Amino acid sequence: MTKLALITGASSGIGEATARKLASMGYDLILTARRADRLENVAAEIRAVHNVEVQNLIFDVRDEKACEEHLAQISDERPIDVLVNNAGLAAGLEHIDAGSTEDWNAMIDTNIKGLLYVTRIISRRMIKAGRGHIVNLGSIAGTQPYENGAVYCASKHAVHAISQSMRSDLVAHGIKVSEVRPGMVETEFSVVRFHGDAERAKGVYRGVTPLTGSDIAEVIGWIVSQPAHVNIDDVLVTPQQQANAYMTIRK
Ligand code: NDP
Ligand code: 8X3
Numbered sequence: 001m002t003k004l005a006l007i008t009g010a011s012s013g014i015g016e017a018t019a020r021k022l023a024s025m026g027y028d029l030i031l032t033a034r035r036a037d038r039l040e041n042v043a044a045e046i047r048a049v050h051n052v053e054v055q056n057l058i059f060d061v062r063d064e065k066a067c068e069e070h071l072a073q074i075s076d077e078r079p080i081d082v083l084v085n086n087a088g089l090a091a092g093l094e095h096i097d098a099g100s101t102e103d104w105n106a107m108i109d110t111n112i113k114g115l116l117y118v119t120r121i122i123s124r125r126m127i128k129a130g131r132g133h134i135v136n137l138g139s140i141a142g143t144q145p146y147e148n149g150a151v152y153c154a155s156k157h158a159v160h161a162i163s164q165s166m167r168s169d170l171v172a173h174g175i176k177v178s179e180v181r182p183g184m185v186e187t188e189f190s191v192v193r194f195h196g197d198a199e200r201a202k203g204v205y206r207g208v209t210p211l212t213g214s215d216i217a218e219v220i221g222w223i224v225s226q227p228a229h230v231n232i233d234d235v236l237v238t239p240q241q242q243a244n245a246y247m248t249i250r251k
Contacts, residue, residue, distance in 0.1 A: 002052070005224075006030040006080050008061060008118055009087030011038035013187025014137065017213030018084055021221045023050040030074060032057045032087070061087045061114030062106075071121045079129035082224050083122045085115045086137045090152040090193040104151045111155035115162065123166075127173045134170070135220055136163045138181040140236060144245035152193075156181075167233065176231045178223050183238035183245070186210040207250030208241050 005022045009015040011033035019031055023046045033039045036058045043054040057073060059066040074080070088111040091103035119134065126132030141149060142156035163179035170177055190201035216237065223232045242248045 002026060002028050003081040004028045004030065004078050005082040005084065006032070006074070006122060007084040007086060008032045008114075010042060011035045013189060014182075014185060014213045014216045015084070015086040016042050017217035018086065018220050019054075020046060021214070021217035022082070022224070023052045023054070025221060025225070026050075026052065027082070028053040030055045030057060030080075032059060032061070032070070034058065034060050061118055062109040064113075064117050067114070067117040067121060071118065076125075080122055080125055080132060083119070083126075083132070083134045084137070084220060085118060085134065087114060087118075088137060088155075090149070090189065091195070092151075093148045093193060095148060096150050099151065107151050107155045111152075112158045112162075115159065119162075119166070123170060123175070126170070126175050131174045133176040133178070133224055134166065135223060136166075136177070136179045138163060138179045138234075140181055140183040140238065140242075140245050142179075142181055143236075146245045163234070167231075178232045179234045180216060180219055180223070181234065181236045182211055182216050183236075183242045184208065184210040184248070185213060185216060187213050208239055208248060210239050211237065 005027045007015050007019050007029065010019045010031035019029055019042060023029060029052060031039055031043060031054060039056045039058065043056050046054055057070040059070040061067060089107060091106050092100055136159055138159040139156040141153040142160035145153035160179065163177060167177040184205065186205050190204045191198050194200040219235055219237055226232060
């Protein structure tokens with residue numbers, strides 16, 4: 001039977017690339033994001049190239065009720081084989097005293113609470129089915145906190161902790177849990193972090209060949225292709241020029 005994957009935040013970047021990768025592997029897809037037009041374009045392009053079904057759900061993962069209402073639209077008839085908890089953002093890059101509480105709330109509500117809302121609903125379906133695989137998008141920031149990034153780093157530390165606890169919570173139900181933790185990936189991430197300042201965003205990748213969304217999608221494709229008895233718990237992926245969160249060699 002054709003496998004089914006649900007990917008949050010599939011309207012750009014890593015989520016979009018993962019949608020294309022899993023479609024190329026024959027997965028039917030349920031894609032979520034807030035921007036309906038962007039998600040519709042992604043779905044249309046995937047349908048044109050791959051013989052798979054794509055269902056779009058447009059909602060904000062910060063809204064618990066919206067998560068419940070939209071995810072209830074998924075047919076009960078088919079188990080969800082893979083959930084990729086990818087929707088997330090960084091907002092702002094400054095010392096703690098200069099931080100914006102609006103930015104902090106956006107990161108905490110999306111990266112932590114949104115992931116939890118979606119996971120609670122989908123994990124219940126997976127438990128019923130007795131199988132499934134959850135892949136969380138953590139970050140290098142989830143173990144290596146850096147200056148100016150207190151709340152983003154805290155949110156990804158939370159994803160790291162949640163991933164490890166979930167692994168224990170779900171192991172007896174035959175469900176796999178994996179975390180992928182990238183370093184620098186050039187997507188819309190930095191434009192979003194700098195509130196639309198594309199020039200400043202470009203500077204993040206100056207002199208570096210960063211990872212692409214497709215690089216991370218390849219890793220996710222590999223993780224979900226392992227035999228039933230193999231669980232990839234945690235993968236840290238960085239550009240060759242980025243040794244860690246604190247050391248990047250720019251050419
Ligand atoms: P993008 O900004 O390109 O993509 C983010 C995706 O998340 C978009 O599809 C966006 O869709 C969705 N999203 C954001 N907020 C919400 C929300 N409230 N409700 C629903 N969907 C939302 O960034 P990336 O692809 O780089 O980021 C994907 C994940 O990877 C994030 O969790 C990020 O923290 C993580 N990551 C990124 C790294 C990087 O360097 N780029 C490195 C390490 C981790 P829409 O706006 O349409 O809702
Ligand atoms: C995104 C990577 O280094 O900007 O999670 O925090 S970094």
